[in-house]
Amino acid sequence: MSTPILEISGVSKSFGAIKALTGIDFSLAPGEIHALCGENGAGKSTLMNIIAGVLQPDKGEIRIAGERTVIANPAAAQRLGIALVHQEIALCPDATVAENIFMPAINSRRAPLMNFRRLHAEAQKVMDLLAPIPVRTKVGDLSISNQQLVEIAKALTLDCRVLILDEPTAALTEPEAQRLFAIVRELRSRGISIIYISHRMAEIFSLCDRVTVFRDGRYVATDEIVSTTPDEVVRKMVGREIAQLYPDKLNEAPGRTLLKVSGLSDGERCFGVSLELRAGEILGIGGLIGSGRSEMAQTMCGLRSVAAGEVEIDGQPIRISCYADAVKAGLVYLSEDRKGSGVFLDMSIAANVSALDLGKLTGKLGLLDRRAETAQATELAKRLGVRMGGVGAAVSTLSGGNQQKVAIAKQLSVDPRVMVMDEPTRGIDVGAKAEIHRLLRELASRGVGIVVISSEMPELIGLCDRVLVVREGRVAGELAADELGEEAIIMLASGVQSNSHNARAQNVA
Amino acid sequence: MSPREAEAPIMTAQMKSESQGARWNLARLGSMREAGLIVIILALCIAMSFASPHFLTWGNFRAMLMSFSIEGIVVVGMTILLIVGGIDLSVGSVVAFSMVVSGALFLAGLDPWTASLIGIAVSALIGAVMGFFVTVVGLNHFITSLAAMVIVRGLCLIVTKGTPLSLFTLPPAFKAIGQGSFHGVPYVIIIFVVVVAVFDFLLRRATAFRKVFYTGSNEKAAQYSGIRTKQVKFWVTVLSSTLAGFAGVIYMSRFGAATPTFGAGMELNIIAAAVIGGASLNGGSGTIFGAILGMALLSVVTSSLILLDISVYWQDMIKGCILLAAVSIDHLLHRRKA
Numbered sequence: 079m080s081t082p083i084l085e086i087s088g089v090s091k092s093f094g095a096i097k098a099l100t101g102i103d104f105s106l107a108p109g110e111i112h113a114l115c116g117e118n119g120a121g122k123s124t125l126m127n128i129i130a131g132v133l134q135p136d137k138g139e140i141r142i143a144g145e146r147t148v149i150a151n152p153a154a155a156q157r158l159g160i161a162l163v164h165q166e167i168a169l170c171p172d173a174t175v176a177e178n179i180f181m182p183a184i185n186s187r188r189a190p191l192m193n194f195r196r197l198h199a200e201a202q203k204v205m206d207l208l209a210p211i212p213v214r215t216k217v218g219d220l221s222i223s224n225q226q227l228v229e230i231a232k233a234l235t236l237d238c239r240v241l242i243l244d245e246p247t248a249a250l251t252e253p254e255a256q257r258l259f260a261i262v263r264e265l266r267s268r269g270i271s272i273i274y275i276s277h278r279m280a281e282i283f284s285l286c287d288r289v290t291v292f293r294d295g296r297y298v299a300t301d302e303i304v305s306t307t308p309d310e311v312v313r314k315m316v317g318r319e320i321a322q323l324y325p326d327k328l329n330e331a332p333g334r335t336l337l338k339v340s341g342l343s344d345g346e347r348c349f350g351v352s353l354e355l356r357a358g359e360i361l362g363i364g365g366l367i368g369s370g371r372s373e374m375a376q377t378m379c380g381l382r383s384v385a386a387g388e389v390e391i392d393g394q395p396i397r398i399s400c401y402a403d404a405v406k407a408g409l410v411y412l413s414e415d416r417k418g419s420g421v422f423l424d425m426s427i428a429a430n431v432s433a434l435d436l437g438k439l440t441g442k443l444g445l446l447d448r449r450a451e452t453a454q455a456t457e458l459a460k461r462l463g464v465r466m467g468g469v470g471a472a473v474s475t476l477s478g479g480n481q482q483k484v485a486i487a488k489q490l491s492v493d494p495r496v497m498v499m500d501e502p503t504r505g506i507d508v509g510a511k512a513e514i515h516r517l518l519r520e521l522a523s524r525g526v527g528i529v530v531i532s533s534e535m536p537e538l539i540g541l542c543d544r545v546l547v548v549r550e551g552r553v554a555g556e557l558a559a560d561e562l563g564e565e566a567i568i569m570l571a572s573g574v575q576s577n578s579h580n581a582r583a584q585n586v587a
Numbered sequence: 588m589s590p591r592e593a594e595a596p597i598m599t600a601q602m603k604s605e606s607q608g609a610r611w612n613l614a615r616l617g618s619m620r621e622a623g624l625i626v627i628i629l630a631l632c633i634a635m636s637f638a639s640p641h642f643l644t645w646g647n648f649r650a651m652l653m654s655f656s657i658e659g660i661v662v663v664g665m666t667i668l669l670i671v672g673g674i675d676l677s678v679g680s681v682v683a684f685s686m687v688v689s690g691a692l693f694l695a696g697l698d699p700w701t702a703s704l705i706g707i708a709v710s711a712l713i714g715a716v717m718g719f720f721v722t723v724v725g726l727n728h729f730i731t732s733l734a735a736m737v738i739v740r741g742l743c744l745i746v747t748k749g750t751p752l753s754l755f756t757l758p759p760a761f762k763a764i765g766q767g768s769f770h771g772v773p774y775v776i777i778i779f780v781v782v783v784a785v786f787d788f789l790l791r792r793a794t795a796f797r798k799v800f801y802t803g804s805n806e807k808a809a810q811y812s813g814i815r816t817k818q819v820k821f822w823v824t825v826l827s828s829t830l831a832g833f834a835g836v837i838y839m840s841r842f843g844a845a846t847p848t849f850g851a852g853m854e855l856n857i858i859a860a861a862v863i864g865g866a867s868l869n870g871g872s873g874t875i876f877g878a879i880l881g882m883a884l885l886s887v888v889t890s891s892l893i894l895l896d897i898s899v900y901w902q903d904m905i906k907g908c909i910l911l912a913a914v915s916i917d918h919l920l921h922r923r924k925a
């Protein structure tokens with residue numbers, strides 16, 4: 079084999095007492111797509127940040143095209159032809175899509191004035207490869223998945239030799255993901271090397287050439303994709319067998335109605351939505367990006383203003399004028415935008431978990447019972463398997479998947495009656511995902527209502543008893559357990575007479 | 588998305604989360620940061636005791652404490668407002684307004700206690716009006732309080748027709764608040780210590796104040812946790828003005844006068860103290876104890892400059908440099924940790 083374009087040997091990195099990486103080896107051949115797998119907190123993002131010059135290793139060396147190199151900062155990485163799409167979205171919300179896409183390019187430009195017309199035209203060309211998002215839109219007005227696409231487009235404009243994609247599809251639905259894969263394959267054929275991080279085995283096995291597995295910050299193995307299997311990769315990742323990916327479905331008729339929504343509209347993004355959720359079942363909601371799935375859920379929970387419609391919990395109509403009312407009625411919503419509205423990054427894990435219901439932890443005189451708060455967070459973190467230093471640590475010190483677990487712990491802390499979860503397992507590894515699915519099933523069988531919005535087809539099909547598919551803000555159809563299948567969902571989601579390029583405006587969430 | 592993100596476009600998510608992590612660690616070792624301030628203050632005191640024999644006397648110490656006790660009450664409100672992500676430029680004007688309203692009412696024949704209560708209530712009302720503009724109209728704290736600063740100062744001049752009110756007829760019992768002492772400890776200092784202790788404790792322990800941290804740390808996530816962030820911001824704004832009003836009546840008792848131009852520029856000193864003490868202008872972090880130490884540092888410096896006979900013209904400049912140095916050191920510490 080030719081000299082690797084990138085070679086890592088013996089790299090270690092600690093954050094205080096936490097050892098994120100210990101003596102890692104990794105090598106990337108020219109023109110390959112190399113998958114990187116590992117549980118949440120295994121150190122994948124940390125290594126990528128080292129390669130992209132965001133972090134400095136404590137030990138070890140990096141060779142680029144055979145030459146020993148110190149990557150001092152992100153600008154140096156960019157000069158070396160390394161582009162990183164971060165796991166967490168980092169765009170300027172007040173700038174337009176075009177300005178964001180060309181931020182790195184503008185940064186290195188000499189000319190004092192910008193030719194906006196050309197900027198827009200070029201940005202639109204790159205953007206259209208992925209999705210028809212109008213580039214004059216402000217990034218802050220886009221949905222989280224569209225922001226993810228902008229983030230990818232931004233990396234594509236760089237003239238790079240190594241492209242790193244850290245969980246790029248976590249927020250994407252199937253069609254966008256497919257378009258991304260086509261682009262990635264095209265880049266490979268031009269000799270560009272790609273590091274691809276994902277928790278979705280199916281993607282890895284259809285896209286990548288080799289796969290490297292990390293566990294607990296250590297290198298485990300590198301295999302050719304053709305000579306390994308998803309089960310084997312998972313086994314190496316978690317160090318044990320995962321017997322069953324999805325829990326058994328409900329095998330009896332569902333019970334009484336827990337949640338009933340009728341004719342719900344917010345006047346702009348969802349219209350006349352009606353649905354019913356019964357005890358014991360897990361209801362899935364599918365649909366394309368921009369279909370109004372999240373808006374629908376947010377309207378239900380009082381996070382968007384209701385123009386018309388009614389929400390009933392346990393047969394009791396509830397007046398929801400703001401989210402606090404919904405929480406009081408036992409209806410909670412897990413946001414898909416973890417960093418923006420899901421967690422308090424600079425606050426402790428314990429404080430994050432208790433944010434939904436402080437009343438419960440408040441003792442006499444309105445003082446917070448911090449011992450109870452710690453106990454609650456410790457218990458939930460253990461239940462969800464959060465990998466952390468302690469519940470006093472800031473959430474910003476956790477890996478992406480572990481932050482997601484904290485967000486879920488927050489919902490669980492209030493013993494909700496109905497949980498509406500928007501991408502509940504976004505960024506969560508295979509093992510922990512199976513745990514969370516089992517937990518959701520257990521909650522459902524105890525009579526908690528569970529609604530799962532997911533972009534991940536296998537999750538909808540594997541976990542849910544019934545799936546509603548949303549298109550353009552309306553419920554396009556319903557699939558019972560025996561009708562569930564990727565094709566059926568896509569048909570409903572895109573509309574049968576699908577005109578492949580949906581109106582551009584639809585992408586502006 | 589939070590304004591914080593708009594501010595540093597080139598920083599990547601990871602870098603940001605790291606520096607936030609570091610800040611949090613510092614906050615947790617809050618005692619460490621505060622310990623650092625204490626060390627600096629003590630070192631300065633020791634150095635000064637050699638430079639000037641008057642420095643380490645009870646008289647000078649008392650004078651220093653007195654000088655920042657009343658402002659210290661205002662710092663408490665400002666710190667809480669900074670934690671929620673706001674700022675209040677109008678505190679100096681509100682202090683003066685509370686003073687002149689109470690003074691004018693007293694001169695009009697009201698007893699001084701009732702007059703003072705009305706003065707404080709009017710200050711709270713100013714806070715409520717600002718809170719209205721921030722939460723309902725949707726302006727930011729900076730602009731709103733800038734306008735309030737000018738408007739309220741104007742009101743002071745209108746009420747007094749521009750001349751200070753002389754209140755030498757205040758009854759001794761009322762004057763005692765600002766001028767008397769209990770076993771040698773001035774009441775002013777006692778009030779200050781009580782206010783600081785109470786709010787420091789509440790901020791650390793009370794549920795209501797935890798919401799202030801949530802709102803300042805990530806307003807959207809707070810909303811998505813069912814916290815009525817507008818209410819939180821409104822009440823914190825009211826609290827800041829109320830404490831400023833309270834400080835105003837204590838000043839009135841202390842000086843036996845109500846001056847319409849009193850407290851001009853005070854807000855900058857107060858914000859500086861809170862920031863030196865670790866409050867972040869981005870919201871989400873800060874402690875009262877730290878802010879008071881910041882205040883103490885500035886006060887020791889002022890007192891030193893006076894004792895060293897350094898021209899008043901130099902004082903502002905030196906204080907500004909200290910602010911810059913303190914904040915820079917803090918920032919560099921964060922970077923090192925990341």
Ligand SMILES: Nc1ncnc2c1ncn2[C@@H]1O[C@H](COP(=O)(O)OP(=O)(O)OP(=O)(O)O)[C@@H](O)[C@H]1O
Nearest residue numbers: 093098118119120121122123124475476477478479
């Ligand atoms: N700034 C930090 N301070 C302290 N610990 C950190 C910091 N950043 C990362 N860590 C720790 O380093 C470990 C590796 O984190 P990393 O983000 O690399 O995981 P990951 O493999 O990308 O996981 P995920 O799949 O959840 O994204 C984790 O245990 C995490 O808690």
Ligand SMILES: [Mg+2]
Nearest residue numbers: 123165477478
């Ligand atoms: Mg990661």
